[in-house]
Amino acid sequence: MQQLVYLLLKVLTYLLIRCSPLTAVEGRHFHHGVMPPTSNPAQLRGGGTSVNISSPTQAPSPQEARLENVNGTLDPSQAQALHSLGIATGPDPCNTESHHTLICDRGVPYRHLLSLHLEYCTEGAILPSSAWLQLSSLQALNFEECPARPFHVPLALAHSLESLTIIASFGRSVSNVMAPPLPGSWLGSFYNLVEISVSDVQVNASGLHAMVSGMKNLQRVSIMHTNLRGVLPSAWPSERVSQLHLSNNELGGHIPPSMAELAELQSLDLSFNGLQGELPEELGTLQNLQYLSLSSNQLSGQIPNLVQNLSSLVYLDLSNNQFSGSIPSFFTNMPNLRYIDMRANKLEGEVPFTESFLQGLNSLKLGGNPGLCYNKSIIVMSVALVEGVMECEREWPAADAPSPFNTAEPDDDDADDTFSAMHIRQRGPNKAIILIALALSCTVGAILTATLLTKRCPSKP
Numbered sequence: 001m002q003q004l005v006y007l008l009l010k011v012l013t014y015l016l017i018r019c020s021p022l023t024a025v026e027g028r029h030f031h032h033g034v035m036p037p038t039s040n041p042a043q044l045r046g047g048g049t050s051v052n053i054s055s056p057t058q059a060p061s062p063q064e065a066r067l068e069n070v071n072g073t074l075d076p077s078q079a080q081a082l083h084s085l086g087i088a089t090g091p092d093p094c095n096t097e098s099h100h101t102l103i104c105d106r107g108v109p110y111r112h113l114l115s116l117h118l119e120y121c122t123e124g125a126i127l128p129s130s131a132w133l134q135l136s137s138l139q140a141l142n143f144e145e146c147p148a149r150p151f152h153v154p155l156a157l158a159h160s161l162e163s164l165t166i167i168a169s170f171g172r173s174v175s176n177v178m179a180p181p182l183p184g185s186w187l188g189s190f191y192n193l194v195e196i197s198v199s200d201v202q203v204n205a206s207g208l209h210a211m212v213s214g215m216k217n218l219q220r221v222s223i224m225h226t227n228l229r230g231v232l233p234s235a236w237p238s239e240r241v242s243q244l245h246l247s248n249n250e251l252g253g254h255i256p257p258s259m260a261e262l263a264e265l266q267s268l269d270l271s272f273n274g275l276q277g278e279l280p281e282e283l284g285t286l287q288n289l290q291y292l293s294l295s296s297n298q299l300s301g302q303i304p305n306l307v308q309n310l311s312s313l314v315y316l317d318l319s320n321n322q323f324s325g326s327i328p329s330f331f332t333n334m335p336n337l338r339y340i341d342m343r344a345n346k347l348e349g350e351v352p353f354t355e356s357f358l359q360g361l362n363s364l365k366l367g368g369n370p371g372l373c374y375n376k377s378i379i380v381m382s383v384a385l386v387e388g389v390m391e392c393e394r395e396w397p398a399a400d401a402p403s404p405f406n407t408a409e410p411d412d413d414d415a416d417d418t419f420s421a422m423h424i425r426q427r428g429p430n431k432a433i434i435l436i437a438l439a440l441s442c443t444v445g446a447i448l449t450a451t452l453l454t455k456r457c458p459s460k461p
Ligand SMILES: *[C@@H]1O[C@H](CO)[C@@H](O)[C@H](O)[C@H]1NC(C)=O
Pocket: 043, 050, 051, 052, 053
């Protein structure tokens, strides 16, 4: 009976996690409920004129471009290049108010393109290299649903381009299943990028290193939903990376100590990969890290002390891993922390959080850790935050002392059962009857909810 209830709860948790807006990954949409401070969906998608050109040396905002030199026209050779790319423009592309696909500079006598957005290209279209050669004034290029063939990248374009966004373009994607995967070396040829954003396209690369190793100016990396394989690089091409978003790929191996090279890192998202092992101590040197998601990997071990060194941390997501041991009490000393998600791990013992700490949090998620409990004489007001965690039945040792269950193998599935069994034994016979009654009603409820959720939860690719 007890195992049945547990199983049902597991199924329910799984469904809830799959359906919850925090983890639901729909198409190209960024899957976080909370955006890391350095990125917003518009910036990531870079749609149309909203491309945020990273080093805004000359790049004017579209409004500026329209206000000043409104009468200047586009360089005829660039207009011709746009034409040969199949981009229908009016007689004066730079000044067409309704046109959101391009941004021009303020050049005299002719203006030149700074940013270009192509979408919904013809499948298998050939975008001639000669046209790109004419467009080597471009700093930002954005392809969305553009299943054209990868083109030969002229050196002049590779040199000028600082921002490249590829969404479901050039390679195999959900909407273009017949195309071969996009060669990682093609992306690698844009060696001067400050910002690379690739999503919803299969890439053929042995790893991240093969793609970005030549990009010495890299600051923002977003490669998501791409089946990217391999391990994280043991050395980074640029130490100025402030954003590294690699979620929903097939990365494996450990998180390497080389992460410490990225001293300016503010936002790190490695969620939904196959990363294993313990977190390296070196992560603790990332003083600027505000957003950290390691959700849905196979990371294990205790939550290490290095986490307390991440003094800028606002958002921490360790959910859906194999983290074990107790929750360290140092979290209460992390001044900026607002969001904590540790759902579905193997954490155990008493939740060490005080009321005052909990009241400063925006969100806490601890469900799915069967060995975890909270002390109802300490957590009184904020009970809603410890939803899914049961009340402690007996005294637990202080949070930082090793818990008696730490001796159990982290991967030992019996550990959970042993723990629950102990709880049952501590309860009186009356409590046992109530428990069974509760379990029965829970079972019915769970089955109903599960059925409902299965119907409502859209199947993911
Ligand atoms: C571009 O980024 C800068 C700083 O990162 C920010 O101040 C600015 O508002 C952004 N512009 C747009 C259009 O998002």
